[in-house]
Amino acid sequence: DTAVSQTPKYLVTQMGNDKSIKCEQNLGHDTMYWYKQDSKKFLKIMFSYNNKELIINETVPNRFSPKSPDKAHLNLHINSLELGDSAVYFCASSRDSGETQYFGPGTRLLVL
Amino acid sequence: RKEVEQDPGPFNVPEGATVAFNCTYSNSASQSFFWYRQDCRKEPKLLMSVYSSGNEDGRFTAQLNRASQYISLLIRDSKLSDSATYLCVVNRRGQGGKLIFGQGTELSVKP
Numbered sequence A: 001d002t003a004v005s006q007t008p009k010y011l012v013t014q015m016g017n018d019k020s021i022k023c024e025q026n027l028g029h030d031t032m033y034w035y036k037q038d039s040k041k042f043l044k045i046m047f048s049y050n051n052k053e054l055i056i057n058e059t060v061p062n063r064f065s066p067k068s069p070d071k072a073h074l075n076l077h078i079n080s081l082e083l084g085d086s087a088v089y090f091c092a093s094s095r096d097s098g099e100t101q102y103f104g105p106g107t108r109l110l111v112l
Numbered sequence B: 001r002k003e004v005e006q007d008p009g010p011f012n013v014p015e016g017a018t019v020a021f022n023c024t025y026s027n028s029a030s031q032s033f034f035w036y037r038q039d040c041r042k043e044p045k046l047l048m049s050v051y052s053s054g055n056e057d058g059r060f061t062a063q064l065n066r067a068s069q070y071i072s073l074l075i076r077d078s079k080l081s082d083s084a085t086y087l088c089v090v091n092r093r094g095q096g097g098k099l100i101f102g103q104g105t106e107l108s109v110k111p
Helices: none
Strands: A004-007 A010-013 A019-025 A031-037 A043-050 A053-057 A064-070 A073-078 A087-094 A107-111 B004-006 B011-014 B019-025 B030-038 B044-050 B055-057 B060-065 B070-075 B084-092 B099-101 B105-110
Touching: A004 A087, A010 A019, A019 A031, A019 A087, A019 A107, A031 A073, A043 A064, A043 A073, A043 B099, A073 A087, B004 B084, B011 B019, B019 B084, B019 B105, B030 B060, B030 B070, B030 B099, B044 B055, B044 B060, B070 B084
Parallel strands: A010 A107, B011 B105
Antiparallel strands: A004 A019, A019 A073, A031 A043, A031 A087, A043 A053, A064 A073, A087 A107, B004 B019, B019 B070, B030 B044, B030 B084, B055 B060, B060 B070, B084 B099, B084 B105
16 A cells, blocks of 8 residues: 555665666556755755656756656666765655645665 | 754653654745754654644644744654654745745653
8 A cells, every 4th residue: 555655665786787776656646756865965956746747857967767658657777887876765645736746765876 | 043943952852752843934035934854864754744733743743923934843642663864944924835844843752
C-alpha cells in the first residue's frame, strides 16, 4: 500500500555513467516532483510535472532529464554523472500543484 | 541570504520540556506555510500547515506573523519520539506547487 515509491533506494556508481531513478505514486495525484537534498540537508526542487506536462524546471544541468510516461510515474535520468550529483533524491506527489505533497522514501546516490 | 532561514540547532531538551522553533522567510509573496518533519534517513512528512490565525494540533502550535515574515512552532510536553529535524517550508503564489525549504532545525529529546 506504498503511496509514493522510488527505485532504487541506493545507487552507487562511477563518474561519467548514466543512471535512472524511477518514481511511482498510487494516490491518483496529478502533480509529481523531484527534489534534491544535498549533504547540508537543503531540500531543493528540481522539476515538477502536472498531468505529464513539465511545469517547473529549476536551474538544473541538462544532464538531468525527467520523463513522465503517465501521470502516476515520473522518472529521472542523469547523464554523465559527476561527484557533485551525490545526494538524496526525493520524489513527491500532490493532488494538484499547491496541494499537500507526499514524499517517497528517497534514493541515495553516491558517485565515486 | 537563503529564502527560508532557520536555526539548525541542535536543540537538546529533556522529555516533558517545551521547545520553540523559529523561521523567517524573505519573500513577501509567500502564500502558504508549513512545518514538515524529517526523521534521520527518511523522507519529509507534513506535520502541519500554518494559518494566519495560528493553529494547534495536540501538543503542537504553529504561528504566522506576515508583517514580520516569521513562522514559529511550539512543541509542548516533548516526547522521545519528537526527536527529528523540523523543516520550515513556504510556497509562493503562482509557483506551481514549488516548496521552498529551510535547512531544518534538529531536535533531540533526551530521557
